[in-house]
Amino acid sequence: MSQTTQGPDGQPRCKWCQAAPEFFDYHDNEWGYPVADDQRLFEKLCLESFQSGLSWRTILSKRENFRRAFKQFEINAVAAFDDADIERLLHDEGIVRHRGKIQAVINNAQCAQCLITEYGSLAAYVWQYEADMPPEPQTASTSPESVAMSKDLKKRGWKFIGPTTVFAFMQAMGLVNDHANGCVIRAKAAQMRRDFIVPT
Structure with a gap:
C-alpha cells in the first residue's frame, strides 16, 4: 500500500496529509525539520500532550489560541502560572479546556526549568535521544528512544508524556526523519538533519 498521496502541486506527500487541507502546509514547512529552540520544543511537547485522545487537526486549528493562552509557551512564564491562570484557561474557549492537561503544562514548565539547569538547554536534553537506527518511515508509533525519553521524563515529574506522545x-x-519513502519532502528533511548542529 502506498505511503504517499498527491499534493496540491501533483508531487507525492506523506499520506496523512490527505486528512485535512491545512496539513500540507504544516507538512511541507515544519514537520520533520530539526529544531534546537527550547521554546519551540516545549511548545510541541505541550501540544502533543493536549492532542492525547484528540486529532492533530483539532490542535493545529487551535495552535495560535494555545500560544496566546500560554504566553507563547515561554517556559519561565508558564512555570509561574497560578490557580488564577488555571481558571482563566478553563474558561478559554479557544483551547482544549482539560484541567489535567492544563495543570500538566504548568507542571512540565517547572520540570523543564530543572532540565535546563542540569543540561544547559531543553534542546541538549532532548537531542540525546536522537535515534541511531530509526524505524522504517511510517511504520511505528513508538521507538526505543521515545520509550526511554518518556520513562526518564516521568521519573523527573513530567505528566501526559507517554511514549506515543514523545514519538510524535x-x-x-526532526529527531527522526519519518517522511515516507517517496515523499517529496523527505530529501529536504534529510539534508536539514545533515546540516543541523546537535545541541550539547
Whole structure:
C-alpha cells in the first residue's frame, strides 16, 4: 500500500496529509525539520500532550489560541502560572479546556526549568535521544528512544508524556526523519538533519 498521496502541486506527500487541507502546509514547512529552540520544543511537547485522545487537526486549528493562552509557551512564564491562570484557561474557549492537561503544562514548565539547569538547554536534553537506527518511515508509533525519553521524563515529574506522545514529538521536531519513502519532502528533511548542529 502506498505511503504517499498527491499534493496540491501533483508531487507525492506523506499520506496523512490527505486528512485535512491545512496539513500540507504544516507538512511541507515544519514537520520533520530539526529544531534546537527550547521554546519551540516545549511548545510541541505541550501540544502533543493536549492532542492525547484528540486529532492533530483539532490542535493545529487551535495552535495560535494555545500560544496566546500560554504566553507563547515561554517556559519561565508558564512555570509561574497560578490557580488564577488555571481558571482563566478553563474558561478559554479557544483551547482544549482539560484541567489535567492544563495543570500538566504548568507542571512540565517547572520540570523543564530543572532540565535546563542540569543540561544547559531543553534542546541538549532532548537531542540525546536522537535515534541511531530509526524505524522504517511510517511504520511505528513508538521507538526505543521515545520509550526511554518518556520513562526518564516521568521519573523527573513530567505528566501526559507517554511514549506515543514523545514519538510524535520526535517526528515533528526532526529527531527522526519519518517522511515516507517517496515523499517529496523527505530529501529536504534529510539534508536539514545533515546540516543541523546537535545541541550539547
